[in-house]
Amino acid sequence: MSEMTRLPLASETSTKAAKRRALRPSLPYLKSSLLGSAFTLWDCYCDCDSMDHGGGEASAILRQLEDLKASKSEIERQISALEARFQEIALQQPNGSVSNGSCPPTIPSVGSGYGHDLSPQMIYRYSRHLLLPSFGVQGQSKLLKSSILVVGAGGLGSPVLLYLAASGVGRLGVVDHDVVELNNMHRQIIHTESFIGQPKVKSAAAACHSINSTIQVVEYQEPLRTSNALEIMSKYDIIVDATDNAPSRYMINDCCVVLGKPLVSGAAVGLEGQLTVFNYNGGPCYRCLFPTPPPTTACQRCSDAGVLGVVPGVIGCLQALEAIKIASAVGEPLSERMLLFDALSGRIRNVKIRGQSPQCVVCGVKAPFSKQQFQEFDYENFTHSPLTPLPLKLNLLQPDSRINSKEYKEKLVSGEAHVLVDVRPEHHFKIVSLPNSLNIPLSRLEARLPEITSALKEKEDQRGTDSGSGGQVYVICRRGNDSQRAVQYLQKMGFTSAKDIIGGLEGWAHEVDPNVPTY
Amino acid sequence: MLQFLWNFDHELHFYSVCKLCSFYNMQLTLEFGGGLELLCNSVKIHNVNVELQNGAEKLTMKDLLSWIRTNLIKERPEMFMKGDTVRPGVLALVNDCDWELSGQLDTTLEEKDVVVFISTLHGG
Ligand SMILES: [Zn+2]
Numbered sequence: 082m083s084e085m086t087r088l089p090l091a092s093e094t095s096t097k098a099a100k101r102r103a104l105r106p107s108l109p110y111l112k113s114s115l116l117g118s119a120f121t122l123w124d125c126y127c128d129c130d131s132m133d134h135g136g137g138e139a140s141a142i143l144r145q146l147e148d149l150k151a152s153k154s155e156i157e158r159q160i161s162a163l164e165a166r167f168q169e170i171a172l173q174q175p176n177g178s179v180s181n182g183s184c185p186p187t188i189p190s191v192g193s194g195y196g197h198d199l200s201p202q203m204i205y206r207y208s209r210h211l212l213l214p215s216f217g218v219q220g221q222s223k224l225l226k227s228s229i230l231v232v233g234a235g236g237l238g239s240p241v242l243l244y245l246a247a248s249g250v251g252r253l254g255v256v257d258h259d260v261v262e263l264n265n266m267h268r269q270i271i272h273t274e275s276f277i278g279q280p281k282v283k284s285a286a287a288a289c290h291s292i293n294s295t296i297q298v299v300e301y302q303e304p305l306r307t308s309n310a311l312e313i314m315s316k317y318d319i320i321v322d323a324t325d326n327a328p329s330r331y332m333i334n335d336c337c338v339v340l341g342k343p344l345v346s347g348a349a350v351g352l353e354g355q356l357t358v359f360n361y362n363g364g365p366c367y368r369c370l371f372p373t374p375p376p377t378t379a380c381q382r383c384s385d386a387g388v389l390g391v392v393p394g395v396i397g398c399l400q401a402l403e404a405i406k407i408a409s410a411v412g413e414p415l416s417e418r419m420l421l422f423d424a425l426s427g428r429i430r431n432v433k434i435r436g437q438s439p440q441c442v443v444c445g446v447k448a449p450f451s452k453q454q455f456q457e458f459d460y461e462n463f464t465h466s467p468l469t470p471l472p473l474k475l476n477l478l479q480p481d482s483r484i485n486s487k488e489y490k491e492k493l494v495s496g497e498a499h500v501l502v503d504v505r506p507e508h509h510f511k512i513v514s515l516p517n518s519l520n521i522p523l524s525r526l527e528a529r530l531p532e533i534t535s536a537l538k539e540k541e542d543q544r545g546t547d548s549g550s551g552g553q554v555y556v557i558c559r560r561g562n563d564s565q566r567a568v569q570y571l572q573k574m575g576f577t578s579a580k581d582i583i584g585g586l587e588g589w590a591h592e593v594d595p596n597v598p599t600y
Numbered sequence: 601m602l603q604f605l606w607n608f609d610h611e612l613h614f615y616s617v618c619k620l621c622s623f624y625n626m627q628l629t630l631e632f633g634g635g636l637e638l639l640c641n642s643v644k645i646h647n648v649n650v651e652l653q654n655g656a657e658k659l660t661m662k663d664l665l666s667w668i669r670t671n672l673i674k675e676r677p678e679m680f681m682k683g684d685t686v687r688p689g690v691l692a693l694v695n696d697c698d699w700e701l702s703g704q705l706d707t708t709l710e711e712k713d714v715v716v717f718i719s720t721l722h723g724g
Contacts, residue, residue, distance in 0.1 A: 237724035325724040350723035353634060371720060375689025379679055381635050383723045393724055419691075421718060423633065423644075430716070432693050435700040 157290045158283075165299045197222055202295070207249055220409035221249065227408035228252035230317035232305055232333055234281040235259075236383065236393030237323035237347050237400060239271035244401035246289035250408065252297045253289060254317055257281040258304040258469060264600070268390035304469050305329065307456045310336045319404050322346045323397065327380050328460040328468045334359060334367035338444045339455050343407050343414070347400040350381045352389055354396035354422040357415055357434070358403055360444065364416035369438040374464040382470065392424050477565040482572070482580050486589040489555060489582050498544050499553040500536045504567045505586075509559060513586065513598050523563045526570060533576070554579040561585040624652045626659055626711055630668065634719030636690065639680055640672045648672075661692065662705040664715065680717070691718045 197218045203225070204211065210221045229250050231238050234257040245253055259281050261272045269281075276284035282300040289298045301313055305324075310332060314320055320342050322333045330346070337344040343361040348354065360366045383393075399420065406412040421430040443450040461467055484492075492499065503510055503518040510520040519536055521529045537552035554576050558564040564581035571579040582588065590597040630646040637644045650667055652659055662684060673680055679687065685705055686692055692699040693716040699707050709715070 233724055235724055323724050325722065327722045330722060348721035348724055350721045351635070353721065355634070355718070355721050370691070371689060373688035375687065375720065376679075379635070379687070379689055379719060380722050386635075386723070388723065396724075421633065421716075426644075430696060432696040432698065432716070433701065434691070434698040 154287055154290075157294065158287070161286060161290065161298055161300070164297045199225075203249070206293075206295075210248070216409065216411055220411045223409045224405065225249050225251050227319065228254070228317045229319045229321060229404050229408060230254040230256065230314060231321045231323055232256045232329070233323035233325065234269070234271065234285040235265065235323065235325060236268040236388065236390070237349060237397040238285070238321075239269045240394050240397035241321050241323055241347075241401045241404070242271055242285050242289055243292065244398060245404060246293045246296055246298070248401075248405055249293065249296060250405075252299065252317075254299040254301060254313070255282050255285050255289075256301040256303070256305050256313065257285070258302060268388060268393055270390075270394065305332070306468065307332060307336075307458060307460070311340065311452060311455065314342060315340055317342070319407050320344050321400055321404055323400065325383065326466060326468065326470050327374055327377075328464040328466055330367060331374065331464060332458075332460045332468070335443050335450055335455050335458065338366050338368075339450050339452055345400050345403045345407070347393075347396040349393035349396045349422075350383055350388055351386050352392055352424040354392050354424070355419060356396055356399050356403070356422070357419040358407070359416075361407065361414055361416040363437055365435055365437045366441060366444040368443045369436075369441045370434060372438075372441065377465050380466065384472075389424060392422070395422060395424070472560055473562055474560075475562045475565055477569055478581060482568055483565075483583050484555070484580050485583045486592045489589075490593045492553075492555075497553060498540045499555055500533060500540060502533060502554060502556045502567070504556055504558050504563050512600055515557065515586070515589070515597075518557065523558070523567055526567055530574060533571075555582055556580070557582045557589070558585045560587050624656075625649045626652065626709065628664070628709065628712070629714045630672070631714065631716040632718075633716065634721055636680060636717050636719045639675055639677070641674055646672060659709045660705065661694070661699060661703075661707040661709065661715075664709060665705070686717065689720045691720065692716070693718070 199207070199211075199218060199222065203221075207221045210216050210224075211218055213220070227250055229245055229252075231241050231245070231254065234242060234255050238255070238257070242253065242255060257280070261269070261276045261279055261281055261284050263274075263277055265272060266274065271288045272281065272284045273288075276287070280300075280302045282302045286298040286300050289296070299316075301309075303309065305313070314333075314336050320333060320337050322330060322344060324330060324333065330348075334344060334346075336342075337360045341360075344359040344367070345356075346359055346367065347356045358364065359370075403415055407414050417434055417436055419432050419434050421432065422428075423430075437444060439445050439447065442448070501515060501518040503514055503520045504523040504526065505520070506522045506524075507520060514520065519532065521532060533554060537554065540552045554571060556564040556567045556571070556579060558567070558581075561581065561584045564585060568579045568581040584591070586597065587599050590599050626649070628648055628650055630648055632640055632644055632646075640646065648671075650659060650664065656663075665681065665684065665686070669677055669681060680690070681687055692704075694702055694707055694709070695714055696716070
């Protein structure tokens, strides 16, 4: 009976509120009737018009849809920006709210008369949460009023943000200074191809809004530093560390201790992940566990060591879970415990870790860290690594022991007798390599030195008469660091004229041959 | 002093039949993770027999670390140890429990204990 009356209602509505009113009474039926109407639409064009005409109509509709979607996301962006601005103003007021009756509060409290403030739409949207006896209205209400900051919108941050948005966290902050790149897509599932080149926070906020337009998403398109961390983090109840480097982890931890915020910490590299909750309910902080930072050589990065996309996905989901548990005061957060995930064996280990350390220089009871100490602390110096990691650029060699890729190209063109040694690991070499290069991984250089000697000899024999000058050795790697280490060693071992190719294969791809793939 | 053997079949056999000198073998499972396995031929789980010689009454984590350094670590020992303990950033767990809670280097090990060494990860 009502199919005819409901459909126009849904399509005629212009404002969001009206749309919700229309959807409220009969959503389960509406779903099927919308599907039905879509089919009717297509049937109609196929029956009444020629295929060409139908195709033209269809593409016109598609274009219109695209336009509408574009303006929808623009409006959503504006709403989000206004909401963020409103929240900032609200926070500046002493009583925490703005005395302007016309502004809707962040979480609409619709005095439902049922003893909670969930609106009918909220009840329907979060019904499966409400059906959980241990979560229920109470858990969901707490979640809706909570605010969570996610630092990093990468492999870990993607599922964290998606799940937190979907589950109805009232205010979700996201910090990231980076832009979306093609080599992020395999694991940073919040981003889509259409956002490549755009800020990650923008892409992440759009995705969160498209899942749940009723929550507030605040974008911080900047790197987290000691100068802005206190201000940003103080606006949230819970902090999620989804960053990718040691100095950020120490800095976020210390800031959480100073502000008294629980920290959900996750990490994933290669085929392993780790998860724990710090600074929660008298539990340890990151520094209680790791008072001294590890040597930089022990800090593997995804961009060097690789990572299976789903591994940070698993850890990120678990981070979202821990954040939801803390926000809704349900269950036992993973404090004083650590979850270790080994993807290859499919094993998850849950281990007991030490409690809060009285000697901890940050959270220790005797001398807790002050805001000023935090702001003056040099995290990059402490960990000997940068907060926003850039590819390492070593400079170990004298300029005359190095050539750039254009110069090497000239040597190739002139036909200079030489041996090109590629010192990357074998599995890198399999991805891409230059023709006629000899792959000897840096770690095996010592043992395989004779191969270079015999390759040189072969070159000289080929040349025949014009020997004497001896063959030249050039060394290449991915970015030009290992090649310098290799040249240092080779020169020590008697290959005194060995030279490295500055910038490695990446330099070659940028300066000489853009067809050589980078990774 | 302490003398140890590990799980090469022939060696195990050789020592097992040698009852004369009242050796005490302790079976342990050692696991390496977070990249530390790269220092032991990329093998994560090692079932080992650590042998205490007559006179030694117990095996501590300190003893085990020096045994690991001698017998298992194939390269870059500085990535595993600093001085006589594990390097910063490595968690040592005895039976799924932080060794900090059981006495760190003085933790006494028992037959069939599982000792895990994990390098903390930073990536995401
Ligand atoms: Zn602490």
